[in-house]
Amino acid sequence: MSDPVIICCAITGSVPRKSDNPAVPVTVAEQIESSHEAFEAGASIIHAHVRNDDETPTSDPDRFAALKEGLERHCPGVIVQLSTGGRSGAGRERGGMIPLRPDMCSLSVGSNNFPTRVYENPPDLVDWLSAEMAAHGVVPEIECFDLSHLFQAAALHADGRLPQRPYCQFVMGVRNAMPADRVAFDAMLTTKRHLFGDAPWCAAGIGRHQLELNEWAIAAGGHART
Template sequence: MQSRIILTCAVTGAGDTTARNPNVPVTPRQIADNCIEAAKAGASVAHIHVRDPETGGISHSQDHFREVMERVREADTDIVMNITAGGGGDWVPDTDDPYRGGPGSDIQTPAERHAPVGELLPELCTLDCGSLNFGDSVYINSADWLREHARLVQAAGVKPELECFDLGHVWFARQLQQEGLIDGDPLYQLCLGIPWGAEADTETMLAMRNKLPANAIWAAFGIGRAQMPMVAQAALLGGHARVGLEDNLYLKKGVLARNGELVEKAAGLIENLGARVMTPAETRAHLALREPHTGQTAGGDA
């Protein structure tokens, strides 16, 4: 177990959750405010998607991403920013013509997925490392698309968070590293509990962790009721952790959560295990991230 743990807050996601918890932020202002709320509660990193302010549904608007980033960067509360680059991969075969995407399909090319990252240059962005049966849809991310996307992220100088939803994703992320498409020590995020990927339990987390390269830095999260147990399990196994309304809507049974409350609960759990949450500055140094505003790389970890 490490003495200092990076705690990410995934503040909104893209799922159909806004009707189930009114605290899920929708507008760019609300999303930015929730990043700041998470920072004040002790989070090291804020992971963001953006939504259509009118419908609450999926959006890939660079204007929305830009507004969120500007609001957070202008705030007096520091936090490392992690922009999703995994949107635009949802495929639902049309019932009448399986060669076409039906309702619910949302596909973007690697260049389109990368566009907000390339413009806004956050410290981190996600790189989803394979395709997956994702609930009732299929998440599409072919090997050649992943290589193209990894090259774009590498050229932008942004550190990718390698999101792995199953063991095969870990395998391919290692392949990207072997091909020279991942710079420095790779950062992995083990995504657990999403049907029908890796399950949220100790055996699965341990199996995925044991397949990581020797120089990997890793974190994990579980969805729903598995969120806090996976925080504890990741910490005990030497990893970092993630919470937030993207992954879980409840503080406890029957009590709807806010992002700040989930961060506070996770930070308390980490402290009770004998560790503490890294500050944003410590996180930048530990991950060798660019400094916000300047583009300079943070100093080495102490």
């Protein structure tokens, strides 16, 4: 590989709380400082969620605006990627931060099970989020929790709903979704090449699968989420 690996750092997901791990940054100020450290350590992309004061996830555009502004000041040149994931809001609320024009937003394009519920991304919401991102010049990172999600990305790109060649992330190790299985990883990668050729891609292993997925992705020419 001659291209440098892009390290995407997810500072805080939407689930862990201070009571689980006192080190988890949940306020906007904490997230900015934690991102600053990751940026100095070499992270190129900051993938960010925001929280309410009670630590529950939210899609509040004002909190995202404060976070984005802080990231731009403390981490000049970093790629800011804001989450439109479904744990933080319902329906179009999930895309309320897109008009802030961050560099990127995450975009789920299909539905799947999560540990205790259905992760719902109905087709009309996927279309709306895609259109919002296109309208605001935001590059999506396609979150592929299953193999068909790569095909959904291809379908969205084929008819122009996604203007750019999709940048896909394989998400593995979520219980009741795709496990961190090597045969599944190879299937995702083969399909990515079938659909998008040498387009850049990345992979994220959830929880205890993080390092394993980083290794697989980097060895196969992909980028890594930490």
